[in-house]
Amino acid sequence: xxxxxxxxxxxxxxxxxxxxxxxxxxxxxxxxxxxxxxxxxxxxxxxxxxxxxxxxxxxxxxxxxxxxxxxxxxxxxxxxxxxxxxxxxxxxxxxxxxxxxxxxxxxxxxxxxxxxxxxxxxxxxxxxxxxxxxxxxxxxxxxxxxxxxxx
Numbered sequence: 001x002x003x004x005x006x007x008x009x010x011x012x013x014x015x016x017x018x019x020x021x022x023x024x025x026x027x028x029x030x031x032x033x034x035x036x037x038x039x040x041x042x043x044x045x046x047x048x049x050x051x052x053x054x055x056x057x058x059x060x061x062x063x064x065x066x067x068x069x070x071x072x073x074x075x076x077x078x079x080x081x082x083x084x085x086x087x088x089x090x091x092x093x094x095x096x097x098x099x100x101x102x103x104x105x106x107x108x109x110x111x112x113x114x115x116x117x118x119x120x121x122x123x124x125x126x127x128x129x130x131x132x133x134x135x136x137x138x139x140x141x142x143x144x145x146x147x148x149x150x151x
Contacts, residue, residue, distance in 0.1 A: 008052060009044065009075050009143055010073040012077070013054065014062055014080045015082045017081055049143070066092040070098070074099075075100070078100060078102055090122055099147070100124045101139045102124040103128045105133060108130075125142075126142060
């Protein structure tokens, strides 16, 4: 009998995340997107999850990826980055009816006022913000708990 497959979690990243380690390292740190993907892959493996890690600078592509998660992923971890105000992204997340954890490297509440309100948060079970790239570990741990409670 084959071993049961690990639940798949989409880890989706929005604009400018491809410049991690280069862009404003005093704010976002020195870890690169590749470093972040490695952290997520290692953490997911420890938690018995598989991940589909992606980054795009295009809002429509991010929305399409969310829609692809229906029937393919057990949950979504998303850093919408500059698309926190996207109604289209919010609608896509609500439309797939999957658990969502929103994650941000910085503490948005301590930043500029325009970053204080994320529409995406309305689709999220919870938000992890301000723990650097380690926040992704926390997001994966939270998702593992959410998925375990659902079984």
